[in-house]
Amino acid sequence: MTEDNVLMKTNRINLLFDFYEKLLTEKQQTFCKLYFHDDYSLGEIAAEFQISRQAVYEHIKRAEAVLEDYETKLALLSKHEERVQLAGQFEELFSELPEERRNQAGALLEQWLTLD
Numbered sequence: 336m337t338e339d340n341v342l343m344k345t346n347r348i349n350l351l352f353d354f355y356e357k358l359l360t361e362k363q364q365t366f367c368k369l370y371f372h373d374d375y376s377l378g379e380i381a382a383e384f385q386i387s388r389q390a391v392y393e394h395i396k397r398a399e400a401v402l403e404d405y406e407t408k409l410a411l412l413s414k415h416e417e418r419v420q421l422a423g424q425f426e427e428l429f430s431e432l433p434e435e436r437r438n439q440a441g442a443l444l445e446q447w448l449t450l451d
Contacts, residue, residue, distance in 0.1 A: 345371055347412075351402040354411045363398035370395055 336344075348371050356364055369375040369383075370391075377388045377395075384391070406412050429437060 348399060348402065350412050351406055354415070355402050355405045355409075358405055359398055359401060363394055363401070366391060366394045367398050 348367070352359075352367055352371065356367075359367065366380055369380050370377070375383075377391045380391045381388045429440060432440060
């Protein structure tokens, strides 16, 4: 796996973790935080918890699979990424409006966002 692929995978797991962290076991949460967020090695985590590197690896791999399974079922990350993309398109269109139209559109948007 290339360095770019490893970085992309790590970023994806971190994003999935942000959405689904509370659905993992406590041990999976801890190991994922240490491995993906704090950049601990498998050996460092194993030493900290006095277990084998293989056990740490299996906990992390299981957590990755669980995170991907939740994303397949709930698609929170996909929906978030789509919203971010749409927001960028909206900002681009919004910035091209004359100031008066921007003010009107902003007021309508504010009204829409505050609806119950």
